[in-house]
Amino acid sequence: MPELPEVETIKNELLNWVVGQSFIQADILDNKLVHDNSVEEFCNRLIGQKIETLERRGKYLFFYLSNGQSLIMHLRMTGALLLNPGEIDRYARAVFHLSNGTQLVFSDRRRLGIVWLDNAQSVIDKLGPEPLDERFTPAVLEQALARHQIPIKAALLDQSIVAGIGNMYADETLFAAVIHPLRTTDTLSDKEIGTLCQAIKKVLNTAIDSKGASVDTYIRPDGQQGTAQSGFKVAHRKGESCLTCGTSIERITVRNRGTYFCPRCQPETT
DNA sequence: CACTTTGTTTCCAC
């Protein structure tokens, strides 16, 4: 479930604990967590490295290491990074020990997350623009959308078009922008793209202010849950009343993704 | 057992 706001929250809460510290030990409890490299090679390359900076791009978390490589974490659905938890729960897949005594526990109920060591740039190069960057303007969004003729919902989920938006925030964004999820990118007016650009920033920033969301699985590094889900207006609200007009929220499938919207506020035709 | 959840990958048609 960690999408951009969740990963940003994790980054912010870990920042002061990890930057400047070194990895002194890594207990890999689930070998499947380590992508590409063998566990042994992974640990050998990681141990002793100092963390220069911590950064988020899209849904990825990067620990920039002193050797120029990065420890890259992709939390996917249920991955969480816990800061000095009292005990190691049964969902823990790895425990990272830092030089200041900090323990980072990668906990992941469905074991879908992955970590690996690589050049951060090779991952970032595949991502579209960062929606919270001030350089992310309607013109940038328009250019990113112009190469495609696909439903706008699918476009928002394509990480090479815009980085960091997942299924729930895509629905929230389209509701805020008053755009039907099946409208294709080539039918959007300049005005609608401007509204959409604003909606993306607003929805993501609001969620970050709420310290991240998710329906039930997102856990912050301090073990607390985020609260943004209580602010969801359409996501996972099938059959409930639209908070704007009272119409029953509908659920359709777009690109095999559950998609929630208000049929009255977000008409398919303009 | 069927279906849902999210994000990515793989496969296929054009």
Place this chain on the structure above:
DNA sequence: TGTGGAAACAAAGT
């Protein structure tokens, strides 16, 4: 080669 769409896959909950 690129583009779009469908399906597969991961794991666990209902």
